[in-house]
Amino acid sequence: xxxxxxxxxxxxxxxxxxxxxxxxxxxxxxxxxxxxxxxxxxxxxxxxxxxxxxxxxxxxxxxxxxxxxxxxxxxxxxxxxxxxxxxxxxxxxxxxxxxxxxxxxxxxxxxxxxxxxxxxxxxxxxxxxxxxxxxxxxxxxxxxxxxxxxxxxxxxxxxxxxxxxxxxxxxxxx
Amino acid sequence: xxxxxxxxxxxxxxxxxxxxxxxxxxxxxxxxxxxxxxxxxxxxxxxxxxxxxxxxxxxxxxxxxxxxxxxxxxxxxxxxxxxxxxxxxxxxxxxxxxxxxxxxxxxxxxxxxxxxxxxxxxxxxxxxxxxxxxxxxxxxxxxxxxxxxxxxxxxxxxxxxxxxxxxxxxxxxxxxxxxxxxxxxxxxx
Numbered sequence: 001x002x003x004x005x006x007x008x009x010x011x012x013x014x015x016x017x018x019x020x021x022x023x024x025x026x027x028x029x030x031x032x033x034x035x036x037x038x039x040x041x042x043x044x045x046x047x048x049x050x051x052x053x054x055x056x057x058x059x060x061x062x063x064x065x066x067x068x069x070x071x072x073x074x075x076x077x078x079x080x081x082x083x084x085x086x087x088x089x090x091x092x093x094x095x096x097x098x099x100x101x102x103x104x105x106x107x108x109x110x111x112x113x114x115x116x117x118x119x120x121x122x123x124x125x126x127x128x129x130x131x132x133x134x135x136x137x138x139x140x141x142x143x144x145x146x147x148x149x150x151x152x153x154x155x156x157x158x159x160x161x162x163x164x165x166x167x168x169x170x171x172x173x174x
Numbered sequence: 175x176x177x178x179x180x181x182x183x184x185x186x187x188x189x190x191x192x193x194x195x196x197x198x199x200x201x202x203x204x205x206x207x208x209x210x211x212x213x214x215x216x217x218x219x220x221x222x223x224x225x226x227x228x229x230x231x232x233x234x235x236x237x238x239x240x241x242x243x244x245x246x247x248x249x250x251x252x253x254x255x256x257x258x259x260x261x262x263x264x265x266x267x268x269x270x271x272x273x274x275x276x277x278x279x280x281x282x283x284x285x286x287x288x289x290x291x292x293x294x295x296x297x298x299x300x301x302x303x304x305x306x307x308x309x310x311x312x313x314x315x316x317x318x319x320x321x322x323x324x325x326x327x328x329x330x331x332x333x334x335x336x337x338x339x340x341x342x343x344x345x346x347x348x349x350x351x352x353x354x355x356x357x358x359x360x361x362x363x
Contacts, residue, residue, distance in 0.1 A: 015240050016344055021205045022311035026343040034340070042301065049300040050279060052307070056272025057242035058205035064276040073277065080273060084265060087241030091249045092261045102238050106355060111238070113354015115319045116329035117347045122312035124336040126305055133301035143302035143309075150310035157307050158204040161300065168299015169292065 002071050003078050009036075010063050010082030017083075019118065021058040026121035028062065029129065038070055041132035052161050059083055138171040186223060186255045188263045194221065195248050195267030206243030210236075213247055223255060244268060324357055 017024040032039045051061035067079025202209040217223045236247040252264025287293045
């Protein structure tokens with residue numbers, strides 16, 4: 001049952017990850033932490049960090065990792081299969097039909113309303129995960145400094161991750 | 175280099191498609207926006223499977239359908255080259271390296287080193303870094319996508335709703351889409 005539920009949960013996540021990896025964060029948070037209690041917020045943040053640092057699409061990495069944590073190798077394969085199912089079905093089976101739907105003016109208006117929703121959701125996820133990650137002055141400074149770097153200089157996320165790791169090593173209250 | 179010229183009309187083998195996307199999956203770190211330029215280099219410049227404009231068209235489809243970007247793009251290109259099986263094999267190629275790497279990390283490295291003090295120090299710094307990345311992703315999206323006050327107000331309303339009430343993200347997305355359908359049609363904001 002856990003395997004089936006993992007597969008279905010990650011299919012939902014794949015289906016509603018629109019416009020790139022960060023759209024999956026609020027969904028994963030809702031499904032993994034709030035609804036099922038499968039992970040704590042800190043575990044989730046650690047997994048996202050590892051997913052960013054390892055090769056491959058971040059959503060696939062996160063699915064494999066979470067699937068493994070919850071149900072071993074079969075779990076990791078089913079979670080990964082789940083997250084790629086919507087892409088495969090939409091592109092390989094529904095291709096032409098769906099392109100017509102996407103290019104319909106009504107769909108464009110729907111997508112225009114979807115973008116504000118995505119922005120609101122990602123901000124909400126940042127807010128609730130932030131309560132778990134920003135535990136003292138040092139972590140608040142790491143957050144603020146890296147956010148500023150990312151907004152002003154558009155630094156590659158990978159460098160920001162590296163910098164975060166380095167600052168953690170220096171500032172950790174040993 | 176005569177065979178090179180005829181290579182374009184010949185059918186690309188499934189094995190070649192698999193290997194190219196295996197390479198993309200194995201050597202690009204940082205997700206979609208880091209991977210797409212690598213795919214472009216491989217399929218447009220090295221293999222010359224597609225020309226630049228076809229690749230740019232594929233990016234539009236890539237971004238307008240659900241799913242991880244690099245995966246979508248791999249499926250579209252594989253499918254263009256060899257139909258259904260090409261798409262499937264490209265997807266398989268791009269996800270194989272991450273599955274192996276993550277299984278190695280999750281089964282061995284992570285549990286083994288997790289309680290090491292220096293690893294804990296690294297994650298102490300990584301957590302706020304990830305939150306900064308997530309916040310920056312939202313703010314950059316807002317900067318790029320929010321044109322006109324209709325979108326801005328809709329964002330504020332949906333943000334308030336999702337912060338104050340426990341509404342499932344899928345409900346917020348569908349709600350936003352449906353409100354968009356109405357307000358961008360009726361008032362053209």
